[in-house]
Amino acid sequence: MEVMISIALRTLRHRRAGFAGAFVALLFAAALVTACGMLLETGLRGSVAPERYAGTPVIVAGDQFVRQTKAGGKSKAKPVSERRWIPASIAEEVSRIPGVTKVVTEVTFPFAGFTAHGWESAQLTPFTLAGGRAPNAAGEVVVDARNATAKIPGYRVVGVTAQALPSQDTIFFTTREARRLAGHAGLVTAIGVFPQVDVTVKGALAYTGDERGALEFLDAESARVKLISLGGALGGTSLLVAILVVVGTFALSLQQRQRELAMLRAVAATPRQVRKLIGGEALLVSVAAGLLGSVAGMLVGFWLQARFVALGAMPANLPLVVSPFPALASVAVTLVAAWTAARVSARRITRIRPVEALGEAALPGSRLPWARTVAGVVVLAGGVVLTIVLSSLSTEAAASPVTMLTALVWTIAVALLGPAIARVAAAVPPRAAGAGGYLALKNLRAGTRRLASVITPLALMTAMTCTILFVQTTMGHAGQNEVNAGLKADYVLGPGASAAGVREVPGVRAATEVLRTTARIGLEKFSVQAVTPDGLDRTMDLDVTAGSLAGFGTTSAALSRTAAERLDAGVGDQIELALGDGTPAVVKVAAIYTRGLGFGDLTLSHQLVAAHVDDPRGTVLVSGGDRAALERALPGVTVRAQAEAGEIGTSNAAVNYVAMGLIIAFCAIAVVNTLAMSTSARSRELALLRLVGATRRQILRMLRTETLVATVVAVVIGTGISLVTVTAFSVGMTGSAAPYLPPLTYLAVIAAPAALALIATVIPARFALRVHPTEALGARE
Template sequence: MFRTALRNVLAHKARLLMTVLAVMLGVAFVSGTLVFTNTISDAYQKSSAKGFDQVDVAVHPEGGKDTGDTVGKRPELTEAQLRISAGVPGAASAIGVVDGFTALADKDGKLIGGGFQSQGGNYWGTDDPRYPLKEGRAPHGAQEVAIDSETARRAGYEVGDTVRMSVDGPVLTPRITGVFTTDDGNVAAGGSLALFDTPTAQKLFGKAGTYDEIDVKAAPGTSQTALKAALDRALPRGTTGTTTGEQLADDQAELISSQMSGLKQGLLVFAGIALFVGTFIIANTFTMLVAQRTKELALLRAVGASRRQVTRSVLIEAFVVGVVAGVSGLVAGVGIGAGLRSLMGGLGATVPDGPLVVSPGTVATALVVGVVVTMLAAWLPGRRAAKIPPVAAMSSVHAKATTKSLVLRNTLGALFSAAGVAVVLYATTLSGSDGQAPMGLGAVLLIIGVFILTPLLSRPLIAAAAPLLRAFGVSGRLARQNSVRNPRRTAATASALMIGLTLITGMTVMAGSLQKSIDKMASAAIRADYVVSMANGNELSPGVERKLKDTDGVTTTSPLRNAPSRIDGRTEYLTGVNGSAIGDLTDLKVDDGSFTVGGDRVVVDQDTAESHGWKAGSAFTVHYEDGKAQRLTVAGVYEGNELIQGILLDTAALTPHQSDPADMQVMVKTSGGASGATKDRLEKALGSNPAVRVQSKQDVSEEIAQMFTLMLNMLYGLLAMAVIVAVLGVINTLAMSVFERSQEIGMLRAIGLERRAVKRMVRLESLVISLFGGVLGIGLGVFFGWAAGELLGTRMATYELVLPWARMAAFLALAAAVGVLAALWPARRAARLNMLQAIKAE
């Protein structure tokens, strides 16, 4: 039986090729998704990674004891502490580290590393072991800088060039004196790193004579633990702390893991969907394959083979096919993963640099899908064929599914679908994250249920297309009959496209609804024409507001100045605003009292008021960061949102208690309203600074929605893969269908059906099957998009369901295009069959 199985595989080369192709598609879908997700995840992870090779022990400031009533600023590391650290027993060297945000512009004036951190720091001495020089020399003085080699390569900078940059202040134009290499993961993932000499860096980052960290290198023979103990004894307690390099690396890895968990979970969902679709394709192929070979298997039974031997022969064939397809599918998947990343970049998503990641897990998964899933998918139809009596198999009595099996399938599908709908509807009644798990479970149950019911659904939905198919005469009628002749095959063929379109339609509905809701939020909450902020979200210098006030056309400004405080024994952040102008710049609904900010009168958002039990007229004591206390009165309670929330008070009350005032944003109203010319004027007033963003309300809305846009672009990339898989899957199914119906097609040709009509019949059959999958996918996607929106609506008062009719029409047209493309080769093959040979075919 083993030799028979191998000979059978090699004897039917065309069938072998189609089977390998089908399995390879499933493997490529899964491995391509894993390569893509691992590559993106690894690149984002590298953006947060930091090398600790040159650090045995890091000395950092400690915040001191928290009294519960004061919010003190952390002490800074001094030159004296640096000298102490360098001189402790077991220390080989000590480096004072200064760092901060540094916006570096390319030659077109645009910020380098958009979407990633743009960092700056100090180059230690003339030979910094952290940053080996690749070209040039170390920077000296305020007019010189060194940049990393990746940034130099991406932006086309060379030693001697002048570069525009900003460090929380006016634009600088230093000359590049050196290019260095670094293992900084932020750079590897698309960010930039600029280094100044230490005095310049301290001045630029507002840390004159102090450091953010001291990195100590151990002398040979001294352990990190021993060096840490020596530093703890030498340095003053309460103001400094120490951490070993090993602990820093472990903490960093844990932090990155927690930051990446959400992205990884989302991307693994895509991989799971890929596995789901791939399994359907493989199972569908082997079901058709075994059905075609039923007479052959019955003949083996008739000459003495046992049921177990027949099943085993099918499994051996599946194993050979699985190994070949697993390896080839892995190679194709690597190419698909690379193509998806390029496609994302083409769609406007910010894609980090980095190599393709083909992990051992991806290789193992590809082989498991190729071999194990293939054998599992082949086992059931092989076992089913082996159980059929030889006489019944050779007389085709087995061909139709029994009424009992259809009733069982439809009952099971109805139960799964009903359970899925019920769980999804239950999830919409929950709030926040409580509903996420039930929503996911309900979605899986509903998709499985619809897949099981698809053969039942295919008849009425395809029948609905009958009036259109009649216009194509005999070809149209035959196409409709062929589409419903084997509902299970039709259902399995349409499933890959259905699942892909379910995912992308649901996410498109959610993204469109969220974008609309955010637009409503921005237009409802903000009257200002522009919001000015730092490109990385850090604080602005108060001088920015002063410059904007003096700009022609600017009528009103207000900072949003955040500061920590203590209220009722817990930390609360205050937001300082221009009390006399904030009412003209915002439009926040007041539920209690009046929107009055000035003196000791403040306004508070609903959530904060409820957490403290405040209402209009309530008074409370605030402890500022300098330790001083003040009694404030709640003038009004307003409805906060993602743009403006918390306790708003006048900057005149807040600023005297701040040692280093800084603004998170500045809101600006102009006489001419928002326009391109006004925006240009504001940007020029700020020196065309690459670190500062001037955004209109629409810009703010788009920035908040950027995360959803990125996810949607990733989904469009995955949809592209799903479309490729769907096209090839339909081609494979139609090719096998043509092979199975060779005798029938020969008879049709013999009684006068033209080749053109045969082609049209196959094309229409493919079109109907693809549109069937498209309609199911879009319908499910709209339902899931609505349900997920109901869940999000509990957090966002302005949420509103938006159905993207144009995009859904495009998705349906895409399904039709899949059907047309998939039918090209099978239709040509059917039309070229020799009618006499086809009539004689078994």
């Protein structure tokens, strides 16, 4: 083994260019796996330090989870989307606990971009005044030090605190005004307890340590759950892509060294020795690439965190967990992937007789090994099965990972059956003009293995890019179409308007208040719109297919067709659900409608939901009336025409673009890497062509023609894979077999791999053509 490692080291020293492609592929694979591992670990182990509650030893508040006990007594919990409030009377009970010296109640709610509280709770942090005084009247406020010059519409700033919290802008009202604005009579968000004592009360929980941070920043818990899902899905997809790219790169590298390996067999090297040599080379390259890639992956992880914070997908005060585990995992993964890829790629040359190896090196066979053919057919069948499964999935959480897996499985089938596809593709192109075109077509027909190695990364890049982009456009387009078809209102009013006040404006025929939130049925999350039923038929059309919205009341619910299928519920059925803050409710299904993408999975009563959301100020849909009259009657309220309401988007589109963009970038690197390796390895061939009279222009035209053919074939295959995948996704999610593919976006998508392919071909070719033909032929391979 030591002898083979020594030979492997010498081989690496003298064939650095030959192993550069494998090193690059492994390095970026390690970086991707490390970055995804950091996201996953942050989701599993990350925590948020308290800011506002940092000075309070114990916080008493509601349970911010919906819990369910499964069969066998196992309990599962999911975070609520709105803050759960508790009765203010609990403060008296807490104050009687032995050892408690002070109890402070507080209300927390959003207001004009601030986190708002009553002045009584300023002592929790504590906040002290740097100037001015505390608010004494309903129209007075105190702002934090960072917003000392802020103007608050309808209120007068009478004081500025000496402190400002790192990640939240704070404003204080009088205690009475804060509770009025919050709209939760008799309830508070939390109770601060001094000093730290054991607190046990009915209907609330005691939070200490980092638990206070999770209570203070509810979005941090949701972000952790999202990071677990995103890190796992992205990591799994990255791993499969990495394995596919690494296997392809090693296969191309060994294909270029086939003559050398055949010579080793001819001079009495046993198959085992050749396998050890190749495995040793793979181990050496993968260890170096894995170590460097894991360091690069940490930088990528921090970049992803910064982008997700900017997009609002995770809070800034949820720090990325940094530990050696993702780096160690990435090194192990790249090592195993490289070793397996090298051994699989060298399988044929180590199994045949030395004379056959030399003959195949001189004239590569075009026949596809039967094992590879069988594997390709099996994976192809797997792609069919996954496509069928995907077409039956109607939730984004379930469909998204299966979508990427489906596209990958189809691409793996293409990689396995690549030589057969390349033979068909090489036979199709018509006669090309000129000597360059003639040579290109002859090369394509003679070098189907090389063509197949180029087609795979190009097809992978096209398929992944199209799938990622067009899944989002399909969902957004379908939802927008439903909104456009179902929104009958003439105007959309921003927060601050009330339906009762709007109805008094001359000319207004109907006004509907709308709140957006979520609810859980069991532990499954559903999107919710809460509406006031009066005049609902004049402001929106949900396209009811069963039941009726007439007589829609506080305990009524309407379900989208998709939600009804998921719940196996129909008109007249009762449903137990947990509202946004976890409060249980029982509603009766009054109607089933089709426009769930545009208007939510569930439609509930505004009266039922308003008391269970952090901000009860939603939008108001108005039918009839005049814009100028509405603006005069509702000063400070945004009035938009229905056409100006803006387009809706899928919930995680931007986050998905950023995360999956890394995989697209990896695919792009694989394209450049493969083509550069393929072109650079042909220096002797190009030198011979020049010696027999071919000009540089003819050779470059030959290479461009070959690349163009490979790109066209790959784009067709990648587009086909994406079209099949996105169509199945569309069938399941929207009920339509017509996905939305913006033409200009598609043209940009196919232009990118074409440009990369041409650049990766022409630049190495120009360097190779600078060398004199005799020098190129005499150079060591």
